């Protein structure tokens with residue numbers, strides 16, 4: 001049977017989902033997609049969910065996979081499911097685990113998930129009073145989605161008070177604020193693919209959020225990732241499953257919005273114990289780019305099992321190998337948009353890995369970097385070192401004006 005699958009989103013994550021789903025008897029569609037996803041399938045143009053639904057019907061699309069958080073929090077899953085379409089992704093209510101940090105923190109307490117001590121409030125004075133009780137540094141977070149810009153680590157009390165005042169600049173997203181205790185440890189990204197009741201856990205990954213080598217410079221969407229990480233052994237992964245993922249799924253069931261989709265736990269490991277920093281309700285980007293190539297079970301089988309609530313019966317396996325991805329970003333990322341730049345690609349041995357394209361446009365058969373994160377060079381290997389070497393060999397085959405990337409992805413493990 002020919003399958004018709006739509007991937008919603010336009011980044012490297014969605015390109016990778018496309019790569020992992022490509023195959024015989026599969027037609028792929030992207031909404032809106034990017035300048036390279038149309039090499040894997042068809043990019044769709046629609047002005048709203050209604051128009052998208054019409055296209056879904058006319059192409060006979062039988063599965064929709066949602067990449068980014070914005071359409072999830074806008075309720076795309078509810079909208080399409082109500083019209084009889086199968087969708088891999090959480091409902092709008094379940095998506096609040098990401099779209100409201102205040103909701104997520106209260107949820108963690110209610111379902112006994114370990115998380116940093118906090119206060120969420122709209123009252124600035126109360127927030128400042130609470131900040132006064134914490135040791136520095138102090139973490140200040142806007143409640144709503146701020147494209148990764150809503151978290152401030154204040155070095156001292158004065159900065160903390162200022163940050164509480166300044167959360168207003170995020171508008172509605174910053175009207176409620178979370179002040180929380182700073183956790184000192186190392187971060188892991190852990191992904192559970194969920195069918196509402198059961199889940200399979202992917203190997204742990206590590207992101208690199210800062211722009212510059214050695215974890216310096218401003219925060220970004222992520223400059224590179226690798227998996228599996230030796231910083232998470234079986235015992236720690238089991239703790240994360242038992243203390244964080246399982247109670248979250250039970251919690252979502254109790255709240256009457258069972259979680260189907262990717263539950264992404266951002267974890268801080270402090271003295272060997274996993275503590276939840278945040279939930280996201282989607283794949284991480286660039287984590288997705290390195291995780292999907294390590295699956296042995298075909299991704300489509302997993303997604304179908306999730307959507308149909310039969311994950312329990314799935315035989316799920318991952319390959320015994322490593323993947324490491326290096327993000328190539330445009331000149332002014334993450335500060336401002338960059339001028340378009342022609343991408344020159346040299347051929348490389350495909351056994352090294354591949355390139356996942358993100359911020360690219362196509363013009364007359366050529367790809368142009370169109371700003372932000374342009375692509376991710378994913379190396380694979382039998383060891384992390386090998387995967388890293390391969391990833392950097394691929395980086396050397398890409399060239400565009402102003403290209404910048406970190407040279408130390410994987411440094412915490414190597």
Ligand code: AMP
Pocket residue numbers: 116139141151180181182183184187209266277278
């Ligand atoms: P979040 O969006 O909540 O994950 O925050 C973005 C980043 O801020 C995280 O990936 C951490 O690097 C950092 N962060 C958030 N909360 C804390 C915390 N309580 N302690 C230390 N770092 C934090």
Ligand code: GLY
Pocket residue numbers: 207221222280283284285286287
């Ligand atoms: N790489 C982290 C994220 O996608 O939020």
